[in-house]
Amino acid sequence: MTSAVQDDMFTPDVIADPYAYYGRLRDEDPVHWNDKYQLWVVTRHNDLVWLTRHHELFSSAVFKNDPRPAYPAIDESDLGLYEYVRNYQGDQFIQHDRPDHLEMRKVVHGYFTPKSLEEWRPFVQKAVKQLLDAVEDKGRMDVMRDLATPLPVLVIAEMMGVPEPDRPYIRELAEKLLYIGRGEYDRMPILTDGMKGMIEYVSPLVDERLENPGEDFISVLASGEKQGIFTRHQVLVNTSLLLLAGHETTINLLCNGTLAFIQHPDQWAKLKKDPAGAAKLATEECLRYDSPVKSIQRIATQDVEMSGKVLKKDDRVRWFISSANRDPSMFEKPDTFDIERWPNQHVAFGSGIHHCLGATLARVEGQEVFKALAERFPGFQIDNEALEYQPSITFRSLKSLPIHWQ
Amino acid sequence: MARKLRVRVDHLLCVGNAMCETYAPNVFRLNDDRQSEAVDPAGDSEEKILEAAENCPMSAIIVEDADTGEQLFP
Numbered sequence: 001m002t003s004a005v006q007d008d009m010f011t012p013d014v015i016a017d018p019y020a021y022y023g024r025l026r027d028e029d030p031v032h033w034n035d036k037y038q039l040w041v042v043t044r045h046n047d048l049v050w051l052t053r054h055h056e057l058f059s060s061a062v063f064k065n066d067p068r069p070a071y072p073a074i075d076e077s078d079l080g081l082y083e084y085v086r087n088y089q090g091d092q093f094i095q096h097d098r099p100d101h102l103e104m105r106k107v108v109h110g111y112f113t114p115k116s117l118e119e120w121r122p123f124v125q126k127a128v129k130q131l132l133d134a135v136e137d138k139g140r141m142d143v144m145r146d147l148a149t150p151l152p153v154l155v156i157a158e159m160m161g162v163p164e165p166d167r168p169y170i171r172e173l174a175e176k177l178l179y180i181g182r183g184e185y186d187r188m189p190i191l192t193d194g195m196k197g198m199i200e201y202v203s204p205l206v207d208e209r210l211e212n213p214g215e216d217f218i219s220v221l222a223s224g225e226k227q228g229i230f231t232r233h234q235v236l237v238n239t240s241l242l243l244l245a246g247h248e249t250t251i252n253l254l255c256n257g258t259l260a261f262i263q264h265p266d267q268w269a270k271l272k273k274d275p276a277g278a279a280k281l282a283t284e285e286c287l288r289y290d291s292p293v294k295s296i297q298r299i300a301t302q303d304v305e306m307s308g309k310v311l312k313k314d315d316r317v318r319w320f321i322s323s324a325n326r327d328p329s330m331f332e333k334p335d336t337f338d339i340e341r342w343p344n345q346h347v348a349f350g351s352g353i354h355h356c357l358g359a360t361l362a363r364v365e366g367q368e369v370f371k372a373l374a375e376r377f378p379g380f381q382i383d384n385e386a387l388e389y390q391p392s393i394t395f396r397s398l399k400s401l402p403i404h405w406q
Numbered sequence: 407m408a409r410k411l412r413v414r415v416d417h418l419l420c421v422g423n424a425m426c427e428t429y430a431p432n433v434f435r436l437n438d439d440r441q442s443e444a445v446d447p448a449g450d451s452e453e454k455i456l457e458a459a460e461n462c463p464m465s466a467i468i469v470e471d472a473d474t475g476e477q478l479f480p
Contacts, residue, residue, distance in 0.1 A: 053422045053440035102428065109425060114465050114480075343418045352440065355423045359463055 005029070007036035009393050010072065010183040016389060018294055018396070019335070022323035031307040037071045039297075039316035040309075045327035045347065047306055048319045051298065052352040058298035058317060059097050060354055064090035065299050066316065070188075078188035085188065088195045089180070091237040093230075094354060101353065107224035108238075108357060111217055117360040120155065124364055127154045128372045136376070140383075140404040148254035148401075149247075151365060156246040160239070161216035162205070173197045174247050177240070181394025198240035206235050217242065246358055248395055249292040253366050255398045257286030258373065262382045262403075264337045268374070271339060275374040282339035283366035288346035289337045292362075294322045294396050296350065321347050322396060380405040408452060410472035413444035419466035426467060429458035434467075442466070 005025055008014070014021045025032050026043035034041050042051060051058055059065050063086040070082050089095055093104035110116065131150055135141040149171065157167050176194025179187040205218055210226070213219040221238055224230035230238065261268040271278050297318045304311045311317060325346045326334040349356035356362070373380070383402040390397040413433060415426075420441045426434040427442070432449030434442045444467075447455070459467035459479040469479040 105425075106428065109461060112463070113461050114463065115460050345418065349421075351421045353422070353424050355421045355463060357463075 005032075007034045009034070009037070009041075010391055012391075015391050018320075018322045019326055022320045023326060026323050026327060031309045031311075033309070034318075037316075038068075039071070039318050040311055042306070042317060042319040043323035043327075044307070045324040045330035048321070048324040048347055049351050051306070051317070051319055052347070052350055052354065055097065055353050057301055057304050059301050060101070060298060061090065061095050061097055062297045062299050062316070063095060065314075068316075071316075072183040073185055074188050075186050078186070081188040081192045084192050085180075085195065088199075088237055091231070091234045092241045093234070093238055094241070098353065103229050104224065104234075104238075105353075105357070107227070107229055108217075108220060111220050112357050112360060114360045117364055120159075120361065121364050121368065123158065124151075124155060124368045125372075127151055128368050132372060132376055139406040140402065143258050143401040143403055144251065144255050144398060145400065147369065148251040148258075151254065151369065152247050152250035155361070155365065156243055159217045160205075160243065161209075161214065161218060162243075166201075169201070170243060171247070173201065174244050177244050178248055178390070178392070178395065178397075181392035183391060183393070195240070198243070199236050202236050202239040202243075206232070206239060242358075246361065248397065249356075249358075250362050250365050252292030252395060252397050253283075253286060253362055254369050255401045256290035256292065256396060257283070257366060257370060258403075259382075259387070259398065259401060260286055260289050260337050261370070261373075267337055267339045271370060271374045272378050275371040278339060279367040279371040279374075280363075281342060281344070282370055283363055284344045284346065285337060285339045285341050286366060286370070287348035287362075288325045288331070288341070288344055290396060291321045291325050291346070291348040292396060293348070293394060295320045295393055318393075321350070377403075377405045411447045411452060411455060411478070412470040412472045413447040413455060414468045414470075415442045415444055416466045416468065417441050419464040420462075421464055421466075423463050425461050425463070426458040429461055430454040434458060447472075 022043050025041060030044040030047060032041040042048060074082060093101065096104060128151060131147050135146050141147060153167050153171055173194050176190050179191040206222055209219040209222045218239055221235050225232060225235050271282055295318050297316060300311045300313055300315045300317055302313050325348060328334050349359040380403045383404060388399040390399060422436060422440040424436060430450040433444055433446055433455055435445045437443050455469060456479055459469050465480045470477050
């Protein structure tokens with residue numbers, strides 16, 4: 001079946017409102033061949049869950065196992081840089097399949113259990129308080145710049161034992177790394193700059209932790225090298241990965257969630273009545289309603305049939321969280337933001353063996369921020385409704401979110 | 407003798423992360439939907455079962471003392 005839907009996923013209207021576009025695909029052609037980018041677009045909740053839980057059919061080594069050129073297309077003179085990107089991405093533990101993935105995940109998994117991360121809650125609370133103290137008297141802030149961006153940087157940098165003055169530089173590098181999900185044909189030099197900068201920055205930190213291991217997360221990764229599970233390059237790449245993964249996704253949760261509350265005053269009123277009690281389920285609904293990550297990719301390891309289509313071995317398969325989380329066959333009134341929704345089996349963190357390692361940390365940060373906003377700035381308002389999003393198919397990222405109170 | 411445990415997995419929460427199979431392989435097994443099930447609560451030691459429960463990213467594993475009903479996790 002050929003869909004009437006156009007195949008350019010980077011047009012301004014698709015970036016502004018992915019829900020209309022991917023929702024229409026979900027209704028018309030849930031396993032859709034995107035001819036423009038030569039990949040499958042999977043949009044139903046049950047197909048996403050099935051796909052992510054059949055990791056043996058869908059490889060996560062999407063760079064290593066994919067000999068095809070970059071998409072969207074890049075400048076021909078940047079093909080060498082693309083090879084660098086492939087090697088870099090290919091060493092991330094999330095881009096491995098079993099059995100290697102399991103060995104790698106075991107090195108880091110214990111650091112991120114709900115129990116271990118609960119111990120970080122007081123640190124998160126203190127960080128949120130400091131950030132809100134700094135803007136309170138001004139009567140305004142850009143949620144993105146003043147709260148959502150610095151908070152995860154503070155937390156991750158603390159976990160990694162990164163010196164305070166370096167934190168703005170890390171953010172700068174992270175912004176370059178975000179070009180991984182973008183479509184500009186000249187994006188490779190910026191992206192590889194970010195990758196090389198990260199490797200250069202974390203190298204001495206890793207050297208030091210190999211010498212003097214501590215309780216921090218870099219020491220945990222470095223222990224994987226001592227056990228023979230990670231190569232040095234893999235330790236460096238995964239340190240950078242965790243720095244990045246903990247940033248952008250959390251920023252998006254905090255900004256998109258705050259925006260959802262702005263757009264739904266009735267739900268904001270509910271949160272204000274009992275911030276501490278309501279924050280947990282509310283954060284789940286923020287994760288579902290306007291998910292931080294829009295889509296993720298796999299490569300078929302063999303011919304697979306899904307919803308009447310045959311996906312061929314080596315085909316690229318992109319699954320859209322932002323569509324699955326609005327699937328009416330899974331969620332009652334899926335386009336309604338309902339902070340008491342339960343059960344809420346959203347796939348904002350994916351599913352299966354690759355389910356987001358940092359999910360609990362993101363949850364703690366979301367809960368503490370929404371709670372604190374409701375307690376301290378109950379009457380805040382958005383400056384204007386003209387919102388812009390980054391042109392990425394991976395991330396649902398606002399460019400800014402200015403609000404005021406008083 | 408080790409005490410008897412009751413072990414359950416909440417399928418509204420379980421995302422099939424499958425780490426429980428790694429920590430207590432004789433207790434937990436993924437079903438056809440690739441969600442975990444406690445197939446034999448006596449298959450591994452209490453220590454291993456609690457380790458599996460603590461390492462579940464969704465805290466979906468519930469462990470109780472089968473005789474007293476006391477909840478041991480979460």
